[in-house]
Amino acid sequence: MRKLQILIVVADGLGDRPVPQYGGATPLELAVKPNINSLLRNAVLGLWDPIAPGIRPGSDTAHLSLFGEDPLKKYPGRGPFEAIGAGAELKPGDIALRGNFATVDENMVILDRRAGRKVPENKEFVEYLNSNLGEVEGAEVRFYSATEHRLAVVIRGEGLSPEVTDTDPHEVGVKVPPSRPKVNTPEAEKTARIVTEITFRSHQLLKDHPLNKERVKRGLPPANIVLLRGAGQMVRYTPITERAGIKIEKAAAVSATAMIKGVCRLLGMEVYTPLGATGGVDTDVIAKARRTVELIKEGYDLVYLHFKGTDAASHDGNPDLKKSFIERVDEAIGYIVQNVDTGNLVMVFTGDHTTPVSVRDHTGDPVPVMIAAPNVFSDRAKNFSERDARLFGTLGRLRGNDLIRVVLDLANRVEKFGA
Amino acid sequence: MRKLQILIVVADGLGDRPVPQYGGATPLELAVKPNINSLLRNAVLGLWDPIAPGIRPGSDTAHLSLFGEDPLKKYPGRGPFEAIGAGAELKPGDIALRGNFATVDENMVILDRRAGRKVPENKEFVEYLNSNLGEVEGAEVRFYSATEHRLAVVIRGEGLSPEVTDTDPHEVGVKVPPSRPKVNTPEAEKTARIVTEITFRSHQLLKDHPLNKERVKRGLPPANIVLLRGAGQMVRYTPITERAGIKIEKAAAVSATAMIKGVCRLLGMEVYTPLGATGGVDTDVIAKARRTVELIKEGYDLVYLHFKGTDAASHDGNPDLKKSFIERVDEAIGYIVQNVDTGNLVMVFTGDHTTPVSVRDHTGDPVPVMIAAPNVFSDRAKNFSERDARLFGTLGRLRGNDLIRVVLDLANRVEKFGA
Structure with missing residues (x-):
């Protein structure tokens, strides 16, 4: 036939x-x-x-x-696919996480995990982060804008692991935690440091952003940090x-x-x-x-x-x-x-x-x-x-x-x- | 919704x-x-x-x-569930075996693997065994009565393994065998010793039990030993x-x-x-x-x-x-x-x-x-x-x-x- x-x-x-x-x-x-x-x-x-x-x-x-x-049998978790949904093209080995724009006070205590949910400045913030936070410890870092308060982050480099904890503690009123390795490997330790660094540097970059000053003026919670969760490592299909x-x-x-x-x-x-x-x-x-x-x-x-x-x-x-x-x-x-x-x-x-x-x-x-x-x-x-x-x-x-x-x-x- | x-x-x-x-x-x-x-x-x-x-x-x-x-994918064998069916409450790690009341002669040669099948004294025998054989090598031993000649035994303690052979040889005319470890680990060796000990001590306890003397008087085979089979270790669901x-x-x-x-x-x-x-x-x-x-x-x-x-x-x-x-x-x-x-x-x-x-x-x-x-x-x-x-x-x-x-x-x- x-x-x-x-x-x-x-x-x-x-x-x-x-x-x-x-x-x-x-x-x-x-x-x-x-x-x-x-x-x-x-x-x-x-x-x-x-x-x-x-x-x-x-x-x-x-x-x-x-x-x-x-x-x-073969699925790296939602992180990599959320990033794909946000327009990323992933290679096997890339680490991807889901992120939220959130609101913290001056002591890094979380006031709103979603910065009020409505973040129309999402794309501008993501571009700003991409221009100013492109690399950490030799790994390439890229942010991708998604709906409302959501975004995705992709980390590309050598010696990375998805076995790291979230910097999003899933509750308010607590300090933003550092990411920690879930296993004792150099890869997990390195990735945890990178995820922590991305989170804390996002705050440094966003807290004085003009669009956040405008948000505060309008009585809105500033989107002054990126909290990350659900690290996954892209597999090869x-x-x-x-x-x-x-x-x-x-x-x-x-x-x-x-x-x-x-x-x-x-x-x-x-x-x-x-x-x-x-x-x-x-x-x-x-x-x-x-x-x-x-x-x-x-x-x-x-x-x-x-x-x-x-x-x-x-x-x-x-x-x-x-x-x-x-x-x-x-x-x-x-x-x-x-x-x-x-x-x-x-x-x-x-x-x-x-x-x-x-x-x-x-x-x-x-x-x-x-x-x-x-x-x-x-x-x-x-x-x-x-x-x-x-x-x-x-x-x-x-x-x-x-x-x-x-x-x-x-x-x-x-x-x-x-x- | x-x-x-x-x-x-x-x-x-x-x-x-x-x-x-x-x-x-x-x-x-x-x-x-x-x-x-x-x-x-x-x-x-x-x-x-x-x-x-x-x-x-x-x-x-x-x-x-x-x-x-x-x-x-996850099933410890019938032993633990037969014990549950007989009323036991098992913890993960417990070893359970199925047992028969059986009849042996004075040389420990098996005459009847089921002691005639009808053992209405089952509950009394089990209570007697529980009162007199509560511990072996530091492990807690408990008997549970089931239907006819059947019972279950649960062994609770540290360092146990289900990898042991039966003391029920599934045939008559042979001597009761000791339980042997199927693998060379201290856990299996210890458990085999315990299972052997339970079997042989059950004979010591039951052979002169008054209810067995009555059975013999009535022409019934005495239920003078507990043969054990199918060791399984309870898993956590x-x-x-x-x-x-x-x-x-x-x-x-x-x-x-x-x-x-x-x-x-x-x-x-x-x-x-x-x-x-x-x-x-x-x-x-x-x-x-x-x-x-x-x-x-x-x-x-x-x-x-x-x-x-x-x-x-x-x-x-x-x-x-x-x-x-x-x-x-x-x-x-x-x-x-x-x-x-x-x-x-x-x-x-x-x-x-x-x-x-x-x-x-x-x-x-x-x-x-x-x-x-x-x-x-x-x-x-x-x-x-x-x-x-x-x-x-x-x-x-x-x-x-x-x-x-x-x-x-x-x-x-x-x-x-x-x-």
């Missing part, structure tokens, strides 16, 4: 739970999606647990699992193009979300963000579909197309917005199907996790998945939804790496295991 | 196989159970393999798995209230069965046995339901309710008794549902394993499970049974820790894994 191309389309946070104001239906169930539903004639449906039943995935762990890594027994030579992702782009790069994909793609509900879905079609036509073995809007609408608790965004994803899928040779394609449509609008956060429910391909047993489903996947799906309940393995197999891109 | 309370109801050995005298139906299928079936309107059904498909669970391993431990990423602060169990009570205590639950609860088919189901309702109203995050009667009836091979006991469990569930706020509850009803009346022992079949909660997709089942769970259940086939993870997730009591 010839090899088929693979297209995986993920609507982030796609799955949902019964929505009371929809009479127990879901946004996916009610969305008008003629293009997706017309694929059901040649598709098999099922449920997929991105990690395992009941485990609430992050975007990072879900995508690692989607593309064949096992985050339960095997690019999907280099994995033993798997025949993928060229893979590409289309996404506008920093975290997803970063994870896809780690896993060996080229990453594209077409003009008009925003990572939100206002994204240009057709621009992304057009780029996807081009990549398929250019002969990429695996193309990944990611839409973030469904997750954004879910975190907002807005089922109507989620539903209408799914309808736009359907338009994008319609565009793709009309412009590529589906007889040569294994096409997956699913979510990276469930984000129920009623919960406004990721949950551990399985996500509905459909695999449309010329060589599958099709189901009796008429409407791609959580319910139809449960009632009519014959793919069963897959977990973790099962999904990519099934897809690679249908595309004739895996070697036999055994004789 | 707010956190929900969790109620897990287990009818021990609930699952069954098609019963010929029922035309292939099962006791669960034929039981009249209006309360359980009315829960189906808001419930999802499925199958659960307590350990993994085809593995026959013990009550101990099944319950460890139900509450999130993995007995395939993490209480469910202390596990990383899981938000359970208070958990309680309602049970009258020593083994279940012991396991629940190990896992961090408070244990209650209301007056009238017997651990058998004659138990006061409403007394247990009432205690359960009180615990839910007192705000416990997780309440576990265990009924043993189904398993007892199954071991007796009595489908009618099993069916009628299930009907009484249904009454208990009816009482609970009428007296708590089910809108705030994730409620599970299942078994800890299957005990088919045709087998009279635990088997590795999956057990039917239902999860009734305000936020699940309900199924089209009308009668909670092994068959309906297979035909209509959309939960799929869960295994091991999957079940508790799914339940904790539905109750909004787990943290996200990842960023």
